[in-house]
Amino acid sequence: MRLNLSYEKKKGLYGYGFIALWFVGALIFFIVPVIKSFYYSFNDVTPDVGQLIIKWVGIANFKRAFMTDPDFRKNLTSVLGQTAWQTPIIIIFSLFVAIIINQKFRGRTFARAVFFLPVIIATGPVYAIITGDLSTSGTADADQFSSMFSADMVDELLEFVGIYGFNDKLTEVLSTMTSDILNLVWKCGIQIIVFLSALQGIPTSAKEAAAIEGATGWEFFWKITLPYVSPMILVNLVYTIIDTFTDPTNVVMEQVLQIQDDWKYGLSAAMAWSYFAIVLVVVGIVFAIMNKVVYYDN
């Protein structure tokens, strides 16, 4: 018997065919593990030969993660805080760099290649070693960058202009920011590329209109560039947040892995899940806020 299906329905069936392989894999390697790990988080899990011994303990693991564990809450707040102040700087910085390397000048291709270089290197253990070594060896310290703008110099500048005793807050903020500049620049590769492609997507008609009206570069940025790249700001925000949260070198991820190595599967699952819930909430809030601001050119 031959099935008489419409063209669209047949196509739909082929759609299932195309995703079938992935779905089987996702079932084995993703969906079942996710459910299992969710279940583990409510259990005491001890490994045994050929199986895991599972004992229901309710929310004890979560209690332990948040109440008893000395580090988890501290690590969590530190990662959240870090994400909160780094993300806006990364976004602004990468937009700035993208605008610069979108202009025509000699060596532009080289500059692009260099700015993307961290993506190639920084995802591995190399980056941890590099930063560790730079701070161990006093002679060529990562602080060298900050010394260019170090507290003293800012102070001297201010004194030169005639402002004395301004040493406290401002210089402190400035020097923490500059000492992290290496860290920040190394995290912007993907974001710069995304902004770059958004900038190249600004229609010529808009650019011409602005030129005819005599817009200055400043006005052009606020009235043309920013609205057109705003969808990509959302994309980059979400990407940056997820990237910072799921970075295997951040303290929470390291702690979870550490606890896994100690065979405390239930506790580590509870930590991982509460962490993931927080990530989801943060991404959700950002999405909800940004979606109202973003301008879509349809």
Next chain:
Amino acid sequence: MATAANKSNPVLDWIKNHMPEKPPKEEKVSRKEKRERFKKRLATLTPAEQKYLRRKQIIDAVWPIVRGLLVFGLCFVIIYPLLYMITTAFRPRSEMNDPTIIWISHHLTTSNIKDAIKTMDFWNTLGNTLFINIGCSILQVITCALTGYGFGRFNFKGKSIFFFVVILMILMPSQIILIPQYMFFRYFNPLWVYHAITGNYINLINSPLTMYLPALTANGIRAGLFIFLFRQAFRGLPKELEDAAYLDGCSPLKTFVSIMVPNAGSTFLTVFLLSVVWYWNDYYVSTSFFTNNSTIALQLKNLDASLTRIIFNNGNIKINARELIVWMEAGCLISITPILIMYIFLQKYFTEGIARSGLTGM
């Protein structure tokens, strides 16, 4: 002797006769003259326009310098650790304690590199890494492309739910699923009947299959992102292409292979390259499945410990933290060299591919 130079060379003559004529030189204008002309033009404009033009002139003159400095400075920040890596990797360890040496050491040595190669069992590890890396990346590209095509080009019931799973794959930190995955591989039970028949499990830990099986089913490292990229890329292709193929009697699979794949070539290359890079750098997933440091990233992660064991004679040779740097940086250098060489040659596919392949079409 002079005759050789005077003799007319037929080849040169021919070239001379066939060269396109030089374009007439533009009338040379002195700077003063230019300024005069500009002033004349200014006089014909309204004050507002004059102001705008003056300002533009100043910005046009100053901005390239500022921009040049900025780009140079930022590039320097990125390249700085690499320069440091190169100079320290070839530095004798005793010179690490010399405060007068910042960049260039008095003597160069390759012994650090040799030690690092020995400690990391570099050539075997490299072969093993490449075997996992290239194989998984190829598999992953193919399977993710198929899946992305299914999501990008077909309408079927429950598509949004399936796609939600893909988004979850991107969002979820991998440590959530590592333990169940570990158990799956540690007590591997092919087709769920192997244990019932033989009473045994197969231990896949340390086998490359732990990397190959997920890649084979589009669930490897960052597969969610790749599926998403492919979906966006295929969605952007015109519908007419596909319809024409169907009318000519192509099956969807054949349409995919002969029409869609060639049109999404740059996405394929980008995903492949990113996949290679991420497999190369991964230690978070592989550290759970490999107990014998069998990839470059794992070797590098544990370089500290293996150096102590192999080169420093189980800690009998005392090395301070500053001296240790020369070996660590040497290890880093040899670990990133293969991937860096690839990047230098294929750089534009990384950047252009990401820009074009629809991460931006969200």
